[in-house]
Amino acid sequence: MAYEIKSPIPGIFYRKPSPESDPFVEVGSAVETSTVICLIEVMKTFHEVRSGASGTIASIEVDDEEMVDAGQVIATLEPDDSGN
């Protein structure tokens, strides 16, 4: 089952660390538990959201610079099947 990566806080979703950088991850990227997926800007501060599980990014659910709510799913990933 796909694992959902949720935003812990409401704010503005950024896929890139800075405007001229590459996105943190793309669909198909392999990620570790601690891999940064995006930044959420809230009240003029930037918060990193980490994957929380290791696997492969299956989808990115929010467009860059869009508003997200707390608890909203921002990406899904196919977990590593090492547990099976």
Next chain:
Amino acid sequence: MKKLLVANRGEIALRVIRAAEELGIPTVAVYSDADEQARHVSVATEAVHIGPAPAAQSYLNTDAILSAAKRSNADSLHPGYGFLSENADFARRCEAEGICFVGPSPSAISLMGDKAAARETAAAAGVPIVPGTLNGIESPSEAEDAARRIGFPLLIKAAAGGGGRGIRIANAMGELADQVVAAQTEARASFGDDTVYLEKFIDCARHVEVQIFGDGRQTVHLFERECSLQRRRQKLIEEALAPNLPPDVRCGLTAAAVALSDAVDYEGAGTVEFLFDPATNEFFFIEMNTRIQVEHPVTEFICGLDLVREQLRQAQGLPLSFSQSDVQPRGASIEMRINAEDPANNFMPSPGTISDFELPLGPGVRISTPVKAGSQVSPFYDSLIAKIIVWDVDRMAALSRARRAMRELCIKGVTTTASLISALLSTDEVNTGRYDTGFVERWLGAQEKGSDQ
């Protein structure tokens, strides 16, 4: 001044609108989608919608703001603090469009806004500066040469930075090059300019700043504010006067602030920030802020005057309503910033709906807040939801009043820094006035350690 557009939001927009209304000047508020219900919109004479919630598309959108000024026939504009307040190009555009910008000249804004140029100007005016580089650093190897002379630890600062943003620390030569590159990248991303300079890091220093005001005829100082109670360079509590400041240091600081202001023909309200080393009684210029500051009320309380009213007078070409000899500080004033942040969770912002909002009242208490029960605290803007400012006849009485005010305060629905502010007001360091800019973080670290055991 026939009509004033206030190019800001929140408590500072209200502060400016109130000052203008008291002078009989009609006001125009501007607002984003997120601020339709905001208090600054309802108290202004009229209001103009300027765009979507993100600040880049509204409060920082110069075209939208200038078009709002045109549409409403405003002949003057107050930028408040933050947003466009220290944007020299914007001030120039206002001038070109025939709109009076309430603030210093664009050239003074851009000179002081370039923090490296400001250091150079200060040094030339005979104002002591923190040992470091006089010009911007181009490359890591240039930084290493300078660092040999300055010593470690040192700070790498963005020339275009300010307000405590765009600063990195290097503790040893081994990490300098990486930190310089990181600081340049950050500065380019945040400020569109990757010039950085180096400054010696002065440990256990205090942040003391002098309020000045120039009207083109005279420059007066309004004494100092102590702003060392900060976390990650964001101020939490400020007071005036600075406690335990030797009188000769006070004389030196205020004279230096006036000398720098005169060197740039400064007009309007400004703040000259210094680091003060209590171990040696030396002080050093850090930067000048060319705007009204968040903590201006503590100066107003002890000096008994209205800085925003003076700004509006100065913008009309009127002289200051007082001279240096009229400024006699009286009593003590303390400002407590209440932010929608969770001190128990690494100061995570806490936007949401305020359910209960009980403010302190009574003698010597001044409140500046844009919210009430039922208000939304938006995730789009800064986290300041209320300033509580107290005054009393001396520092001990003011501290007691500050603690009393904090006991009366009750905010529910969003998590705030109120508990931290109350706890700090009860520490020995704050009560004896012996704290430096590292105190709050050391204290927080000790609390965390204590609760782990």
